[in-house]
Amino acid sequence: MTSAPGSPGDVLTLISAGFATTRSDLARLTGLARSTIAQRVDALIERGLVEETESGESTGGRPPRQLRLHTEQHAFAGVDLGATHCRITLMDMSGEVLASCEDQLLIGDGPETVLAHVDGRLDRLLTEAGRPRAALRAIGMGVPGPVEYATGRPNNPPIMPGWNDYPIPEYFDGAAVLVDNDVNVMALGEQRNAFADTHHLLFVKVGTGIGCGIVAEGRLHRGAQGSAGDIGHIRVNGHDDAGCRCGNSACLEAVAGGAAVARRLTELGIAAETGADVVALVQAGNTQALRLVREAGRLIGEVLASLVNFFNPEVIVIGGALSRVHEHLLAGIRETVYRRSLPLATHHLSIVPSRMGINAAALGAGMLAIEHYLSPENVNRIVNA
Amino acid sequence: MTSAPGSPGDVLTLISAGFATTRSDLARLTGLARSTIAQRVDALIERGLVEETESGESTGGRPPRQLRLHTEQHAFAGVDLGATHCRITLMDMSGEVLASCEDQLLIGDGPETVLAHVDGRLDRLLTEAGRPRAALRAIGMGVPGPVEYATGRPNNPPIMPGWNDYPIPEYFDGAAVLVDNDVNVMALGEQRNAFADTHHLLFVKVGTGIGCGIVAEGRLHRGAQGSAGDIGHIRVNGHDDAGCRCGNSACLEAVAGGAAVARRLTELGIAAETGADVVALVQAGNTQALRLVREAGRLIGEVLASLVNFFNPEVIVIGGALSRVHEHLLAGIRETVYRRSLPLATHHLSIVPSRMGINAAALGAGMLAIEHYLSPENVNRIVNA
Structure with a gap:
């Protein structure tokens, strides 16, 4: 109650x-x-x-x-911060998009620089939408690292130098700020916009790293410490020689992430550094790149096969940079999941590419903001204030 | 809403x-x-x-x-049916135990025989508690196999011959009947009675087979087809020679379940057929049995390490026949989970033996019955009837 x-x-x-x-x-x-x-x-x-x-x-x-x-008076923002980009969507209370923008922005420039940029963009989007700054009631934000959701502070994020424990919500006056891991807001954006009738959904982001957002009974499952969905460091079979930045070996991310695939291509004499390079090679028809992406899909599928038995989702959505060559990635994933998971759990399971694409995170962050603001607890607080 | x-x-x-x-x-x-x-x-x-x-x-x-x-007028029953036992707990509306019983009973005798036995016991317990049969409002029941929760029909249960698709609720007049997998009601019984402040809990039953009940945000997570928690067929590393009854190989259950440990003891020339035999050998100080139980713990820990990263539970409860020698089993489980899971997810994680023991399932089944009966939807139905 x-x-x-x-x-x-x-x-x-x-x-x-x-x-x-x-x-x-x-x-x-x-x-x-x-x-x-x-x-x-x-x-x-x-x-x-x-x-x-x-x-x-x-x-x-x-x-x-x-x-x-x-819907005329208030505004809500969904902010998607990646390693090298910033996307913002301004919405009204019903989730209708009022304005949006996209910039190159380095998360490594640190919180002061990045949040000042976001703040300036919010002003511009509000002007564009014809609403005053005071109309902005809540901001949802996805960041590329672990976050303590209750306080909005990043928790030892490996690719966000300067952000550890930084109190993001305090930067913004006058609006509630909800900060979450990027994969969580992607899962929410995908489920709310493309799979509204699906109660149990996994969103798997395959980029440089690999992470998973979990929707259970229509709500984000963050777990006891907010670290749920961190599947990039699950061990896969037969790769004990592959060391991972976490100190363990054979982690999924260390064998099937974009950086790992790029490294294996380099070992074969094909120049590649990032997931984007891998995607470009696949799109150019490089057969080694194609083979390795499919193999990465099989390894991801091996982990997902376990999670399908455990969690029994209806839909698994594959997103992230590598999903731009999703036919090869999904072929590998499906091959393993359908062979290794239990028939009861796979009978009605769909494994599909992201439908919201690069907009999933900003849309999901915006929904996080609106749903927070319209929650009965918050509305009662507003009315009794 | x-x-x-x-x-x-x-x-x-x-x-x-x-x-x-x-x-x-x-x-x-x-x-x-x-x-x-x-x-x-x-x-x-x-x-x-x-x-x-x-x-x-x-x-x-x-x-x-x-x-x-x-609490004087109504009664609720929690029924725990195992492969070879039947335990029933009669409760009042507040969850207070009024009477209980335990018998040997073979689930393989089929639904008519088994449910007639349950029905007779219910009459006896009600008499003992001084309440008329009409006072029995709801029955919760845990069975050793997969169940379609919405209809209460077992779904191809491998160790319940004659029960497939049998409409268990229709057997009992005048009371709502909620049927669920035994591991689910064990998880509920454990969480409601021993870990009421824990929102995210896994209950792992290690018996002949291996299964898991999932409590997320205080509610049972059954998944899209009700098959969530079926972890016995997750693949473990380096055991591709171990065939499983499901047709795959290297399933957790095929290498770490009670039957698998007994088989390995037999191969070593030590007579054992069931998990109970293994427990007896460990209790008698057999060092091979002790070693193999610890090794089973490590294999179970390998799977749980993945699930800890994915689900981020606060508590993992280990129950089932093999947990009677839990110090050896838990040592193996803890060893692997704390080495292979992410620090953020294990920092506050407890891995503990079942506190409710053999009563977990009947108590959880009873809570399922009471919570169904007192749910706002059901109360509104009763009042408007």
Whole structure:
């Protein structure tokens, strides 16, 4: 029980989910007294969360006034920070995109530089959308490293020098800031936008490293310390000679990540440094690159086969840089998963490339912001403030 | 939104969770009109779900009447069916144990024989507890095989001949019947009774086979087809010569289950057939048995190391027949998990033997029954019937 039934937050949920479009609906659904409904609705209107129109269908006599989310007043941002990019999507309260932008930006420049850039872009996007800065109520942000979700502080992120324990939310005044690992917001962006009817989904990002976002019962599963989904360091069979930056050997990432595939190509005399180089080689028809990407898919599939038995997802989405050559990667993954997982778990399982592509993270970060803001607990806090 | 806020079911939840002990509490917490509260409470009292006493503390004037769950009228059963046993626990609505029994019973005798036995025992336990048969509102049941949870039908269970697709709930009149895999009810029994503050828990049963029950955010995670937790057929490193009954090789169960350890002892000239034989040998100080149990622990730990990275649990509970010699099994498991999992995920991780022991399954099955019966959706159905 996270909020009292019949609270303003619950009333707003009934409106935003489309269960109630009039005050009569609310009275019927909640059993609240008419006077209480009036108080609740008035408070929500006063805070700019709900608007009431005259445009209801007539059923004889005066048409009932319609309640709906007030999408004109507030704005929400989804920020996707990668190793070398920054994408921002500005949305209204219903998730409609108002404006967006994309820049090259080095996360290694440190939090002050990067967040100042984000802050400037937010001003520009708000101006573009015709909303004042004060309208920005919540910011969701995905970053390429582990984060303590409750505080929004990166937790020893290996590719984010200067960010360890930096209190990202404190940088932004006047808006709630939710910070999460990039793979988590990608999983949310994919599930909310492309697989809304799928309750159990894994999003696997195959880039330089390999990580996984987990949606269980429609919610992000972050685990006890927020480290759930860190599958890049799961051990794979028969590669004990492959050392990993974590100190162990035979980690999935050390044999099947973009950097590992590039290294193996280099060993074969084919110049490649990054996952992007591997993708370019595959697209140019290099047969060794093609073979190694498929082999990487098999190794990823070996790990996913275990996770399918354990978690029983409906959908596995493959994203990240290497998924740009997804036909070869997915062929390898599917080959192993369907051979090694239990029939009951694979019978209805789909393994598909990302549908939201490079927009998954910013969209998911934006949904994180909106869902936080519209949660009954937060709405009750706003109304009682 | 599964039930309207302020519904009778929500009112009951406020009472059962201890948030409300008077009608005034309910009015304050829900914002419902006094007359609506009176209707809700009267309906709950009429159905025997709530009782109202005169025993409140006086604050001057007439002491307020106290609301609480009416635990005298209803009864709930938790049934634990194993390959060779039947344990039943009869509980009241608060989870208090009223009576229990344990018998030898062969699941292989088929559903008619086994369920007739259960039915007879239920009558006896109800008589013992002084409650009529009609008081039995819900039965939770754990069975040693996969189950389609929504229908209560076993799904090709390998050690339950005659049970495939048998509609277990239809056997029992007048009570809701919830059927689940035994490992799932063990996980629930353990978490609800011994680890109530732990939101993310794995229960690993190491018997003849190996399975896992998953508690995520305090709820059982069954996955898309209900097959989540089936970890016995995850592949382990370097055992490709070990064939498994599933048709694959190197499955965890085929190298580390009780039957596999017994077989390896036999190969060494030490007679053993089952997990129980292995346990007896360890308890008698047989060093080969001890060594092989520890080695089984290491193999189980290898799989759990991957699942710790993926799921990030707070607690892993080890149960099942082999856990009776848990110091050796756990030593092997801990050795591998702490070496192979990521530090962030193991820092606060506990790996412990089952605290509820042989009672975990029946207690968990009983909780499944009570939680189903007291769910807002079910209470609303009862009140509106």
